[in-house]
Amino acid sequence: MLSRVANSIYWMTRYVERAENYARLMHVNFNVMLDALPGLKQQWEPLVDTTGDREIFLNLYGHFSRDNVIKFMTFDVRNRNSILSCLETARENARSIRENISTELWEHINEFYLFVKGIFQSNQWPFIDLISFFNAVRKNSHMFFGIMEGTLSHSESWHFARTGLFLERSDKTARILDMKYYILLPSVQEVGMSLDLLQWNAILKSASAHEMFYKKYRQLTPLNIADFLILDREFPRAIYYCVRQAREHVGRISGSHTWDRYTNDAEKKIGTLCSELEYRSIQEIFSAGLHEYLDHIQRELNLCDDAIYETFFAAKEY
Amino acid sequence: MDIRKYDTQGFYDEMFTERGEVRPHYQCLYQRLLELSKEELLRRKAAAEKALVSLGITFNTYQHGNREETVLPFDIIPRIVSAKEWGQLERGLRQRIYALNLFVQDIYAEKKILKDGIIEPELIYSSPGYLKPCEGLRPPRGIWIHICGTDLVRHQDGSFYVLEDNLRVPSGVSYVLENREIMKRTFPEVFERLSVRPVSDYPMRLRSLLHYLSGQDNSNVVVLTPGIYNSAYFEHSFLAQQMGVELVVNTDLIVHDGEVKARTTRGLKKVDVIYRRTDDTFLDPLVFRPDSLLGIPGIFEVYRRGKVALANALGTGIADDKVIYAYVPKIIRYYLNEEPIIPNVETYVCVNEKECQYVLDNIEKLVVKSANMAGGYGMLIGPHSSQAECEKFKELIRKNPRNYIAQPVISLSRIPTITEESFEGRHVDLRPFVLYGEDIYVMPGGLTRVALRKGSLVVNSSQGGGSKDTWVPAETYAK
Structure with a gap:
């Protein structure tokens, strides 16, 4: 196309x-x-x-x-x-x-x-x-x-549409989750108290994740919420899920199979990010700092976008 | 809102005779209009307008530098042309496109018509529609004018006349197709009873035509648009969609290895046929206007060598120059040895001294048109103009007689149109579309343009015009 x-x-x-x-x-x-x-x-x-x-x-x-x-x-x-x-x-x-x-x-x-x-x-x-x-x-x-x-038709243009959708969604889930970082609590004592939880709960709702979260976890803790929104393999707004979908679609666009080596920069970039998320644990993320990690993800997503542009859209000289 | 109270006010009316009787082919519609309440009519009108907005059938206009998307106003009372009358028009349109095509071919090759003294060569060479680089060109299948939209008007005497030929990139066919879809919902009862001839096969016919030009079935056909800010963008996109071919802008195409190719996500792909909606002289900055930002550098050379087909061919503008228009009856006689089936409007060519004098003496009775302007611009309607405007045009004519023609005011027939409160007569013209490929196809009906402003004779969309669906009933229809 x-x-x-x-x-x-x-x-x-x-x-x-x-x-x-x-x-x-x-x-x-x-x-x-x-x-x-x-x-x-x-x-x-x-x-x-x-x-x-x-x-x-x-x-x-x-x-x-x-x-x-x-x-x-x-x-x-x-x-x-x-x-x-x-x-x-x-x-x-x-x-x-x-x-x-x-x-x-x-x-x-x-x-x-x-x-x-x-x-x-x-x-x-x-x-x-x-x-x-x-x-x-x-x-x-x-x-x-x-x-x-x-x-x-679920052909090339649809794969591009879906790639755009999932990259955008993963970026926005990262931002929604990061919102908690910016909301001020009245005092340090409030951390871990009901208002704090209320806000975490709101974050879940923001990502339409409320029901699906409670199906999987019994306890509303920051760790669980972040685990769900970043690393879940089945929830359609979780960052990992979205990036994996994007990788799938870019693979189809490039005509490569899952066991093939990547054929272009877009595949490489998204594949790398996907693997990183795949092997990351939420404890590791928290010890590095949640906000810092989400920042990192957003930067990587931007690089994926750049790679897609260069690989498929940019006008090349012939 | 009562159709019985409608007043033709002495104009030739499409629906009523001068004695106020309903013409037979309108009988069925008339009956329906009697049955429908005012509320119901207005409801159907509103539903039709809403459908147009939802479908996004808009054209761009520019005011104070701002782009506005406007819906072409649409009136739900259809214009009906009887089967008999249509048969005549169809023959006339075939004859005309056939002769004009021979003319364009002759002009860029042997020039017999000039040598035989039918047209002065100077008229050809001074026309901006004449493109010297096209000399000696032989487009695929010898066809130059593939798509043509001829403007017809009906005069007070009840006869149709050709007002102008649009042989370059005529637009409006998408409105015909969309209007029809809306009308099927608006008056399903009447529509069915009249067995209106379909127009929906136009895109497929156009597509076959384009494939025919390449001579191969699996050719890559594209529609080339100047872009989303072009006033007819909707149509370009619509036709590409209906034909199932790619819509491209100039930057999608590139000349590479002596061929035209499209930039795709998987590299370059050869293009065989281009239905181009960009004006001739914007197509190749290397050959025509160097300032064109809409062109594909080098495309003309590829075209010349027959490696890509363009529809319409380049250079057809010579045949819709308004001065050349005056010669079309002679052109038909010269090439076909036949009398024109649809007459021209009587035309005074200012480059002819005697005719020019007549125009200058009678300007207040005439319509003066610039030879190469479209869209209702650059014209003077004598009876509706001030002394000063007439003087201004006289001056323009004296300075550049080649650029002007004049015609008597054609009153344009009228047809009932829904206004706020009642049915009122509004002036209409008719633009049928003709395709010239393996054979000549005349779309039954066409775009009826209507001057919505009370008393106005200008039907162009840029000047307050709207449109109506045009119905041609099949030969035998229920009374």
Whole structure:
């Protein structure tokens, strides 16, 4: 397939997945706020820190109020990662490769974008039920991937779409988990106490991992949660699971079998990261520092993205 | 909203005779319109509009430097052309594309028509549509004009005339196909009873045509678009999708080893046929406009050597120059020894001194058009223009007579159209699409463009025009 088309499909799914994860983050923050002990200061700053867009935010808004953060992360098109921006980019990508995707998928992303844009343009967004709104974003994203599964041939372009989806998701799970690092607790004594657990619980919900977690673990401990979200082999939002999926898809794109040696840089990069996760234990990760490890994972994921670009999308000289 | 209260206001009306009787081929639709309540009609209209937005059938317009995606306004009252009348149009369109193709072939080869003095050579060589690099070119299968969209209008006298030929990259066919899908939902009852002839096979016919050009079944066919900001991008993408071929932009293609190739995730892949929607002179910066950012350097040479087929061929613009248009009846007689089946609108060519004088003397009664502008730009409608505007055009004509033609004002037939509260007459034209491959195919129907602004005669989408579905009932239909 055309390199440009592969590139657009890859980013189309990445951006839809990103929009979904932003909706998750916002949603969970609302939950934490609502569950918070009376008198506790609302925290919107960690949300922005998690996304890595702190600087852009401060330049645009100056201070972290509820409405500022919601607007920045949801509707502000000056933030190219806001939900609206993500959907706009995803739709624009879809539009540029419309002949490669099904009509159903195009119609859905088009309507999805128009829905979010409509809410923003109505100027009613500060007054609507935002929890329902974020739920709707999540559901629309699920529908998008459902339509993709059901109407796109599972050929090369689909493998690119899935690669984009899983790399994006693993990055966002890392960030969601890292959010805990940024949320302040009122005092050192609170660590390990109920508020702390409440926040960990919210992190799980953010990753839609609540039920699946409790099926596997009886105890809600930071170690268990991190183990589940980073190293689980079966949970579809766990980092390891996602990276392994991405490796699988890149392998299919490259036409190599699992027992073959890698054939290009993309395969090499993702394969290496995958192996690292495969043999890592959660104790090792904690003793190195969870935040540091998550940082490392995010950097490696960026390098995977670079390798994919160089291998499949970049215009080469002939 | 009562169709019985509709007033033709003395115009030729597609649905009603001058005595106010319903024309027979509209009877079935008329009955249906009587049965439907105002609410139901407006509901169907709203549903049709919503479908257009969801499908994302938009075109780009630019205002104050901002790109706006606009939906082409659509009116749900279809235009119906009777089977008998269509038969005549179809024959006329075949005749025209066949003759024009012979003309283009002749111009870039033997030039018999110039030698025989039918057209002054100067008219050809001064046309921006004439491309010198195409001299001696012989495109695959000897076909130059593969896809043609001819604009027809119906005058007050009830006859159809050809207003202009679009032989380069005519657009609008995607609206025909999408409008039809929407109309099937809007008036299923009428649609069925009239057994409207289908248009949905157009993409497959276009695809066969493109394969035919390469002479091989497994050829790699692509659609080349100037990009997502082009006003007709939707159509480019739509046609590629419907044909199941790749849509490419210029940077996807590269000339390599004497062939045109596409950059893919697995290296380069040869391209055999390009349905290009980029204008001729933007295609190859090495041969035509060096400033073109939309071209593929070196593609012309590959084309010349027959290693890639282009549809339409380069250089066809010579035959839709508005001055050459005036000569089409002569062209038909010259090559086919036949009378034109669909007449031209009477046309004054300003390069002819006598005709030019007539135009200058009668400008307020005429429509003046620039020879090489499209989309309703660069024209003057005399009766609707101020003294100052007329003077300005007179000056333009005197300065560059080669660039202007004039025609009497064609009133354009009208047809009932839904406005806020009632049915009102709006002016329409008709753009049927013709494919010239192994044989000539005329799509039954075409794009009916409607001037939605009250009283307006300009149907172009860039100037407040909309569209309607066009129905051609099968030969025998239920009354």
